[in-house]
Amino acid sequence: MYIIKLNAIDSTNTYLKDLSTVALPIDYTVVVAELQTKGRGQMGAKWKAESGKNLTASVFKRLPYFSITEQFYISMAVSLALIKALRTFKIPQLRIKWPNDILSADTKLCGILIENVIKNNNLQGSIIGFGLNVNQKFYNNLPQASSMSLVSGVIYNKDEVLSEVLKQLKIHFDLLESKQFLEIKTEYESLLFRKNKPSTFRTSKNDSFSGIIQGVTENGQLQVWTEDGVIKTFDLKEIKLMY
Structure with a gap:
């Protein structure tokens, strides 16, 4: 695992995407920034986080064994990895708001943006970006936003949180590699926010x-x-x- 730590950058996903246009990064190359000036979410949404208080990172995962038609399993596996990581820090009432926002009860803790690298109609790898609210306390005009610290009352070590997230990502990509698709989909669906309501x-x-x-x-x-x-x-x- 190769970790690049930066003070500030426009977007950790963009950083890895630029690297991948030259050559595919090493498997599990991780880029972490204290501040993202142009963080992005689903559908072009802007992701704003207070400098130094949150975990903004992207991971490059090589996927030579994966088909383009199986892309959503990457999203499901990453969502489950974040849920499992947060569980180790005793964050309660964790749910996945389709497709891959991570909630505690009905407040958002984490956004995920996955951008796949496809060349000649083959899936080369995946850039997994996530913005996890860790120690931030105030969210102006964002009533649905919260953080690990607000939910639990605990101040967290961001390096410890990152280490657990990376550990869980590896576990869940191993499941993908062994084609445990039914297990992944079943668990993902069981955690969907407002399922059956x-x-x-x-x-x-x-x-x-x-x-x-x-x-x-x-x-x-x-x-x-x-x-x-x-x-x-x-x-x-x-x-x-x-x-």
């Missing part, structure tokens, strides 16, 4: 509807039992689960 969704056209989350497809679409008694599938761009 009536929920409100907003479409890309800004319409709202009610439904009940049933699970996900193998390619990551959300399965929702709708009011007309039909299970429908939705891509990330199509709907948003409201809190």
